[in-house]
Amino acid sequence: MKALVLSGGAGTRLRPITHTSAKQLVPVANKPVLFYGLESIAAAGITEVGIIVGDTVEEIKAAVGDGSRFGIDVTYIHQDQPLGLAHAVLISRDFLGDDDFVMYLGDNFIVGGITDLVREFRTSRPEAQIMLTKVPDPRSFGVAELDGEGRVVRLEEKPEQPRSDLALVGVYLFTPSIHEAVRSIKPSARGELEITHALQWLIDERREVSSTTISGYWKDTGNVVDMLEVNRSVLELLEPVCEGSVADDTEIIGRVHIGEGATVRGSRIVGPAIIGPRTTVENSYIGPSTSIAENCRITDSEIEYSIVLCGSSLDGVGRVESSLIGRDVEITPAPNTPAAHRLVLGDHSKVQISA
Known part of the structure; x- marks a missing residue:
């Protein structure tokens, strides 16, 4: 066959x-x-x-x-x-x-x-x-x-x-x-x-x-909706593993897989969640049903029920959820003034903006 x-x-x-x-x-x-x-x-x-x-x-x-x-x-x-x-x-x-x-x-x-x-x-x-x-x-x-x-x-x-x-x-x-x-x-x-x-x-x-x-x-x-739901389902079967470095000021709750060479400092991770190899998580919250790929950087941010692909970073962006973030993406806060949105979007993008 x-x-x-x-x-x-x-x-x-x-x-x-x-x-x-x-x-x-x-x-x-x-x-x-x-x-x-x-x-x-x-x-x-x-x-x-x-x-x-x-x-x-x-x-x-x-x-x-x-x-x-x-x-x-x-x-x-x-x-x-x-x-x-x-x-x-x-x-x-x-x-x-x-x-x-x-x-x-x-x-x-x-x-x-x-x-x-x-x-x-x-x-x-x-x-x-x-x-x-x-x-x-x-x-x-x-x-x-x-x-x-x-x-x-x-x-x-x-x-x-x-x-x-x-x-x-x-x-x-x-x-x-x-x-x-x-x-x-x-x-x-x-x-x-x-x-x-x-x-x-x-x-x-x-x-x-x-x-x-x-x-x-x-x-x-x-x-995207079904992709996030499949990610959640697979993570429910995750076995906890720590192959990276987790500082004493970090709290790990539930089933969390931390990949080889990953570094977690001053953060809270609630499983099921997976952190890819050589990824850095610092002063951040990673919530359930979240997959962070390799070579990413999450700093001063919160993310839950999401997928982040390799090489991407979130720096000081508050809370992100129910998101699919591509490769080599940089997410940073927008300036407080002027009160306007600055966007660089590809074809067929979908964006939700709070008024």
């Missing part, structure tokens, strides 16, 4: 972070989201992995390499444009051959991995197996309709009037039958080859498409 991991896409919902970085490499608990998926694939006993890449190919390659650090062998497959999940399958035919495979969206996060799902698929081996979960608003997802016996009878992509609240999770398992399906469908109204259309083709052809409804934790980390 092989794996196909999708790591292309523009990541528009995470702009401006993704103007300069692949969305799959935005860290959760100081580890890229993509790495969690690759680790799950390796844990399921799958070693041959194809990674679909786009404009961020060099960054993905630099981070993942040949896959040996995860115990897998990686093949990179370039997709010129994000033309849909079924298109990703179509262009991966040579790599996939006639093997069964799991398709994993690289910006999805599933607690507990996929080992049980892969084992179930290998035992029953339907033409396709999908994962479903109940969501409050399914209009942003592929949506499945089941019959009275729990069989998949209809799939729709981002319907205006969903027939159910069961959304497709970003993990799919296929036999080679899917290759006939992706060759048989036409682009959707948005110009993409939809995997939901390919699955519906299998259903219409009387092929078996089974489903597993999960009650565990799943998130599509494509926006």
Whole structure:
């Protein structure tokens, strides 16, 4: 069995972070989201992995390499444009051959991995197996309709009037039958080859498409709100570690991971929280559900329920919360006078300013 991991896409919902970085490499608990998926694939006993890449190919390659650090062998497959999940399958035919495979969206996060799902698929081996979960608003997802016996009878992509609240999770398992399906469908109204259309083709052809409804934790980390929530969830499992230097005038409460070469002085850190290697925290408060990456500096500031990427600094800015702060960002107080805001913002930025 092989794996196909999708790591292309523009990541528009995470702009401006993704103007300069692949969305799959935005860290959760100081580890890229993509790495969690690759680790799950390796844990399921799958070693041959194809990674679909786009404009961020060099960054993905630099981070993942040949896959040996995860115990897998990686093949990179370039997709010129994000033309849909079924298109990703179509262009991966040579790599996939006639093997069964799991398709994993690289910006999805599933607690507990996929080992049980892969084992179930290998035992029953339907033409396709999908994962479903109940969501409050399914209009942003592929949506499945089941019959009275729990069989998949209809799939729709981002319907205006969903027939159910069961959304497709970003993990799919296929036999080679899917290759006939992706060759048989036409682009959707948005110009993409939809995997939901390919699955519906299998259903219409009387092929078996089974489903597993999960009650565990799943998130599509494509926006800031979900990214922060995934970060919180992962940090809940954090083991306390101190590999750096913590001064006597510092208070550490709960599960806190302090990385190698980090320095904490005159501060209070309330876990779960992680402080990256070579980061300095001085006269500051780090609150729960906060990840500070490597080579950062937090001075005379407070931050909680946030993610700070490598090389960034907060100096005397009071309280920051529910924030995603990119690489090499400098945050400092604004002058008290004149009473005006001075901003340097990239495309598609979102700013909240108190009156």
